[in-house]
Amino acid sequence: MTAAITSEFRKFFTTRLWWGMAIGVFLAGAAFAALFALLDPTPEMTGGVDVPNLSNVSRVSSVYTGGLSVSYLLTLSIGIMTIGSEYRHKTITSTFLATPRRVKVMVAKVVSLIGIGAFYGIVSLVGAVGVGASIIAARGFSPFPSSSIWRTLALSLLVLAVWALIGLGAGILIPNQVAALLISIGLAWIIEPLVGFLIGAQSWGKGIAPYFPSNLTTAVLDTGSAAGSTFTPLAWWAAALVLTGYAAVMTLIGSVLTVRRDVS
Numbered sequence: 383m384t385a386a387i388t389s390e391f392r393k394f395f396t397t398r399l400w401w402g403m404a405i406g407v408f409l410a411g412a413a414f415a416a417l418f419a420l421l422d423p424t425p426e427m428t429g430g431v432d433v434p435n436l437s438n439v440s441r442v443s444s445v446y447t448g449g450l451s452v453s454y455l456l457t458l459s460i461g462i463m464t465i466g467s468e469y470r471h472k473t474i475t476s477t478f479l480a481t482p483r484r485v486k487v488m489v490a491k492v493v494s495l496i497g498i499g500a501f502y503g504i505v506s507l508v509g510a511v512g513v514g515a516s517i518i519a520a521r522g523f524s525p526f527p528s529s530s531i532w533r534t535l536a537l538s539l540l541v542l543a544v545w546a547l548i549g550l551g552a553g554i555l556i557p558n559q560v561a562a563l564l565i566s567i568g569l570a571w572i573i574e575p576l577v578g579f580l581i582g583a584q585s586w587g588k589g590i591a592p593y594f595p596s597n598l599t600t601a602v603l604d605t606g607s608a609a610g611s612t613f614t615p616l617a618w619w620a621a622a623l624v625l626t627g628y629a630a631v632m633t634l635i636g637s638v639l640t641v642r643r644d645v646s
Contacts, residue, residue, distance in 0.1 A: 383486060383489065383490065386481050386486050386487060386489075386490035387490045387493050387494055389480075389481075389490065390464075390490045390491055390493075390494035391494050391497065391498075394460075394464070394494065394498060399460075399463070403456050403460065403502065404502065404505050406452075406453075406456055407449070407452075407453045407456055407502045407505045407506045407509075408505050408506065408508065408509040409509065410449035410452040410453055410456075410506065410509075411448075411449030411450075411453065411505070411506035411507065411508070411509035411510035411513075412449070412509035412510060412512065412513040413449065414445075414448030414449040414451070414452070414510070415445050415446060415448060415449065415509070415510040415511070415513045415514030415517070416513050416514070416517060417448065418441075418444055418445040418448045418514070419436065419445045419513075419514050419517035419518055419521070420517060422435070435523070436518050436521060436523040437523055437524070437527060438527075439527050439528045439530055439531065440604065440605050442514075442518065442523075442525070442526075442527055442531060443530075443531060443534045443603060443604060443605045444605040445510070445514040445518065446507065446510045446511055446514050446515075446531070446534065446535060446538075447510070447534060447538050447603045447605060448510070449506050449509065449510050450506060450538055450541060450542070450599070450603070453502060453503075453506045453542060454541060454542055454545040454570075454599065455545075455567055455570060455571055456502070457498070457499050457502055457542045457543070457545045457546040457549065458545045458546065458548060458549040458552075458566060458567065458570055459549060459563055459566075459567065460495070460498060460499075460502075460546055460549060461495055461545070461546040461547060461548060461549020461550040461551075461552070461553060462549040462550070462552055462553035462559065462562045462563055462566060463549075463553065463559065463563075464491055464494075464495060464546075464549075464550055464553065465491065465550055465553040465554055465636070465640070466553040466557075466558075466559030466562055466563075467559060469557055469559065470559045484640060484641045485637070485641060487640075488636075488637040488640055488641065491550060492547065492550070492633055492637075495543065495546040495547055495549075495550055496543045496546070496547070497543075498543075498546060499539070499542040499543030499544070499545070499546040499547075500539045500542070500543050502542050503538050503539035503540075503541070503542040503543070504539065506538065506542070507535055507538060507539075511525075511535070530604070533604075533618075534603055534604055534605075537602050537603060537604075537618065537622060538603060540602070540622060540626075541599055541602055541603065541625070544625050544626055544628070544629040545570075545599075545629075547629035547630075547632065547633045548595070548628060548629050548632050549566065550632070550633055550636055551629075551631075551632025551633050551635055551636035552565075552566045552632065552636075553636070554635075554636030554637075554639050554640055555632075555635070555636060555639070570595070570596070574594060574595060574596055575594075575596040577594070578591050578594035578596055578597050579591075581594075582597075582612050582613040583612050587613075588612065588613040588614070589613075591613045592613055592614065592615050592616045592621075593616075593624060595625065595628060597613075597615060597621075598616065598621045598624055598625040598628075599621075599625065600615065601615035601616045601617070601618060601620075601621035602618055602621045602622045602625060603618075604618040
């Protein structure tokens with residue numbers, strides 16, 4: 383098993399993809415942290431909602447996690463390409479020949495994606511905390527007003543790992559890698575958040591909207607309800623469990639299909 387996991391890490395970190403993604407994740411974390419730390423929205427900009435200043439824990443958390451709105455799409459893409467590139471470049475056959483037990487291969491991919499997701503979470507936090515904390519301190523506020531900030535930072539690693547696993551499942555369910563990337567990113571970035579917002583605006587949908595992946599991600603990070611939100615998000619721990627459940631279901635379905643699918 384160790385050899386299979388090492389092989390999966392080697393497949394990823396011996397390509398130029400890893401450092402290109404790392405640069406993107408770092409810059410996203412730093413850019414959003416600077417934006418959220420410098421911007422002081424007025425009620426007119428936020429639909430009449432007063433945004434707290436940087437002494438508020440949720441506001442500081444949003445500074446450090448703002449870049450995850452881009453980073454989770456990148457780890458979603460990594461999850462898709464982890465399996466999609468194998469089918470696209472016909473290397474899946476040699477992978478299964480080198481490790482005949484397909485279950486072991488899938489476990490190795492899952493473990494490696496968890497590690498890769500956590501790695502990019504650290505990269506994002508280096509950029510976000512480095513830039514965000516400096517600006518917050520320069521503006522006369524405490525960069526870490528509560529110990530709960532550290533919990534949010536740790537959970538951001540979980541969020542990126544979970545989205546990588548969701549990507550793995552999507553990459554198996556949609557065999558064409560390009561189609562999987564376009565469909566998954568379109569759903570995760572535009573369609574799903576929009577549908578979740580529209581459903582949450584309905585009286586009958588207030589109990590459903592919190593269970594949409596994008597809303598679960600926000601709840602896990604505990605950055606407060608978005609301006610204009612009409613529903614109550616889940617507690618951070620409940621959201622973490624449900625989001626992890628999504629990843630577990632996607633991974634399980636994908637693994638079963640991979641174990642049974644003819645790759646010749």
